Amino acid sequence: MADVSTTDMAMPDVAVLLSIGRHPVSRRARRAATDAQALDMALALRPRRLTAIHAGPAADGEALRAYLGMGLERLTLLVLPEGSDPVEPLIAHLRHLAPSLVLTGRQAEDGEGSGMLPYLIARGLDAAVVPDVVRIGPAEAPDFMPGSADLVQALPRGQRRALTVTGRFVATVHPSAPPARPSAFGPARRGVIEPLAVQAAADLFLPDCKHRPWRPKPKLIRMKRGGSALDRLKAATEGKSGKGQLLVNPSAEAGALAIYDSLVEQGMLP
Numbered sequence: 001m002a003d004v005s006t007t008d009m010a011m012p013d014v015a016v017l018l019s020i021g022r023h024p025v026s027r028r029a030r031r032a033a034t035d036a037q038a039l040d041m042a043l044a045l046r047p048r049r050l051t052a053i054h055a056g057p058a059a060d061g062e063a064l065r066a067y068l069g070m071g072l073e074r075l076t077l078l079v080l081p082e083g084s085d086p087v088e089p090l091i092a093h094l095r096h097l098a099p100s101l102v103l104t105g106r107q108a109e110d111g112e113g114s115g116m117l118p119y120l121i122a123r124g125l126d127a128a129v130v131p132d133v134v135r136i137g138p139a140e141a142p143d144f145m146p147g148s149a150d151l152v153q154a155l156p157r158g159q160r161r162a163l164t165v166t167g168r169f170v171a172t173v174h175p176s177a178p179p180a181r182p183s184a185f186g187p188a189r190r191g192v193i194e195p196l197a198v199q200a201a202a203d204l205f206l207p208d209c210k211h212r213p214w215r216p217k218p219k220l221i222r223m224k225r226g227g228s229a230l231d232r233l234k235a236a237t238e239g240k241s242g243k244g245q246l247l248v249n250p251s252a253e254a255g256a257l258a259i260y261d262s263l264v265e266q267g268m269l270p
Contacts, residue, residue, distance in 0.1 A: 012047060012048045012049070012100055013047060013048060013049045013051075013097065013098070013099040013100050013101070014042045014045060014047040014049070014050050014051070014099055014100070014101045014102075014103065015050075015051045015052075015053060015094060015097055015099040015101070015102045015103070016035075016038055016039050016042045016050070016051070016052045016053070016102075016103045016104065017035070017038075017053055017054075017090065017102065017103070017104035017105075017117075017118075017121070018031075018032070018035045018038075018039065018052055018053065018054045018064065018067055018075070018104075019032045019035050019054065019056075019105065019108045019109070019110070019111075020032065020054075020056065020060050020063050020064070020109075020110060021033060021035070021108075021109035021110065022109050022110045029060075029062075029063035030063065030066060031063070031064075031066040031067055031180075031183065032105055032108065032109045033105070033109070033175065033180070034105030034106050034107070034172075034173045034174075034175055034177075035067075035104065035105040035173075036066075036067065036070065036180035037105070037173045037175075037177045037178070037179065037180045038103040038104055038105055038171075038172075038173040039052065039067055039070055039072070039103075039180065040070065040178070040179075040180040040181055041103060041133075041135075041136050041173065041177070042103050043070065043071050043072075043181075045136070045137070045138070047101075049099075050072075051076060051097055051099065052067060052072050052074075052075045052076065053075075053076045053078065053090065053093060053094075054075065054076070054077050054078070055077075055078040055080055055086035055089055055090050055198075056077070056078075056079075056080055056086065057079070057080065057081065057082050058077070058079050058195060060077070061077060061193045061195070064077065064193060065188040065189070065191065065193070066183040066188060067183070068183075068187060068188045068190075068191025068192075068193070069182075069183030069184045069185065069186075069187045069188030069191070070180065070181055070182075070183055070184075070187075071181070071187065072187075072191055073191060073192065074191060074192040074193070074194055075191065075192070075193050075194070076093075076194050076196055077193050077194065077195045077196065078090065078093060078196055078198045079195050079196065079197050079198065080198065080200045081200065084200035085200065086117075086200070087117060087120045087121065087124070088124075088200070089198040089199070089200050090117075090121060091120075091121060091124035091125065092198070093196075093198070094121065094124075094125055095124075095125065099168070100167075100168050101136075101149065101168070101169060101170075101171065102118075102121065102122075102125070102127070102168075102169075102170040102171070103136075103170075103171050103173065104117070104118050104121075104170070104171075104172055104173070105172065105173055106118075106131065106132065106172040106173060106174060106175070118131075118170050118172045119170075121170055122169075122170040125168065125170070127167075127168040127169050127170050128165065128167065128168070128169040128170070129169065129170050129171075129172070130151055130153065130163065130165060130169055130170070130171045130172075131153070131171075131172045131174075132153055132154040132155075132172060132173075132174035133151050133152070133153055133154075133171045133172065133173055133174060133177070134152050134153070134154045134160070134173075134174050134176055134177040134178075135151065135152040135177070135178075136149055136150070136151050136152075136171060137149065137150050138150070148164060148165065148166045149164070149165050149169075150162065150163070150164050151163045151164070151165060151171065153174075154174040154176055154177075218266075218267075218268045219266065219267050219268070245258065
């Protein structure tokens, strides 16, 4: 069996797409959790060339320094106007770099947060997509082609699946992946953010969206399992005796108060 060195097995070129996150309580700009996990995976691979990219307004530069504090020496900022679509500029830049692996978080913490960007990037690069990765490393078998990678993918109910991927691909990181290393203040200040002006088109989707505060979804009605179809229908439609109250010709205030109390009791209102 031929001897294969660690350098030969390493991923040659890796690109990491980074976004600006939002703290769930203070709403302050910060590094996005899954993007930081993706960067930590990329740093652990020790590739020949690691490129970290963010596409957004120039004002995002200060929030990006948390990524530099993880050990990055430089970060590329594709400067776009506010409200621009970052997909095409990212695809054009990645085509120029031609990395064998593109790592990114599964979903943005701010903005549209649709989770479509990795798939649009993969389509533009004519690359495969591997979602919900929790571990990644160079392929260990000596008969694999250079650039092959062994991955562990998260599945529902805590299950895991091992994969081996050959060729260029885009991988999204699952939140259950190992947590990212902390950001150090010194490297964050010393790191270099390289702004790069690019041509961008306006986002055709975001202006039509309506923004509203998040609220919990109503609880689903639990259906009775087993028994005949008639028993299950009665369980779903009949109300339980001994609960609620009957109001005959109530005033508007009394009726509204009864409805409000019922919604609070069912957990639909805080």
